[in-house]
Amino acid sequence: MPMGRLAVVTGGTRGIGRAISVALKNAGYKVVANYGGNDEAAKKFTEETGIPSMKWDVGNFGACETAIAKIVADHGPIEVVVNNAGITRDGVMHRMTYQQWEDVIHTNLSSCFNMARLVIESMRERGFGRIVNIGSVNGQAGQYGQVNYAAAKSGIHGFTKALALEGAAKNITVNAIAPGYVDTDMVRAVPPAVLEKIIAKIPVGRLGRAEDIARCVMFLVADDAEFFTGSTLSVNGGQHMY
Numbered sequence: 449m450p451m452g453r454l455a456v457v458t459g460g461t462r463g464i465g466r467a468i469s470v471a472l473k474n475a476g477y478k479v480v481a482n483y484g485g486n487d488e489a490a491k492k493f494t495e496e497t498g499i500p501s502m503k504w505d506v507g508n509f510g511a512c513e514t515a516i517a518k519i520v521a522d523h524g525p526i527e528v529v530v531n532n533a534g535i536t537r538d539g540v541m542h543r544m545t546y547q548q549w550e551d552v553i554h555t556n557l558s559s560c561f562n563m564a565r566l567v568i569e570s571m572r573e574r575g576f577g578r579i580v581n582i583g584s585v586n587g588q589a590g591q592y593g594q595v596n597y598a599a600a601k602s603g604i605h606g607f608t609k610a611l612a613l614e615g616a617a618k619n620i621t622v623n624a625i626a627p628g629y630v631d632t633d634m635v636r637a638v639p640p641a642v643l644e645k646i647i648a649k650i651p652v653g654r655l656g657r658a659e660d661i662a663r664c665v666m667f668l669v670a671d672d673a674e675f676f677t678g679s680t681l682s683v684n685g686g687q688h689m690y
Contacts, residue, residue, distance in 0.1 A: 458482040459533030461493040463632035467658035507554035512562040556600035577620035578669040612678030621677035628684025630656035651686035
């Protein structure tokens, strides 16, 4: 890898995003980590890792435009984007509010368009780009009480394939990773009895680790991964074989 390729990781200061940001930095990438709300966690992340963190709403196109312009001005062209930001607003359909639907689509799916749209022209001009979108096993298999989340994550898989076709001739690869249940704050918020049932359905017998996902990202963003595009890596311990 030419030293110092610049990577932006959305939702990059906690959980899976943190592991991705750190893995990229350790491999020699320049990294900027986005976050949406937790200032204290972001400050601690930057102090511990030395990776700059920037706060903006990835579901807002104007906010992304402003942030990306600043990143480019401060650090140079963005060559790697990892669309990892995600939230849950769970509820069964007959009780789900429109706001719960909108919030999840906005943060989990529209963010992928916003980020990709704002870097794709530069990537095409330079003849290089790596975009990795973090989907979910629940976007592949569905999940009770997650119509909004499953729709957004499933949308990511279609988005990935279509954009991969557009980028292929310009050495821009676009891939997705569909994690299963990973040991993060989001998953640990599930009631213990439910979590126990989830783990019982994972053939390898444990939750995933954030580092399991980060390793896949490192493979996909490598300069010599140019023949690997439009694919989804399912990293779920055998829970769902798709």
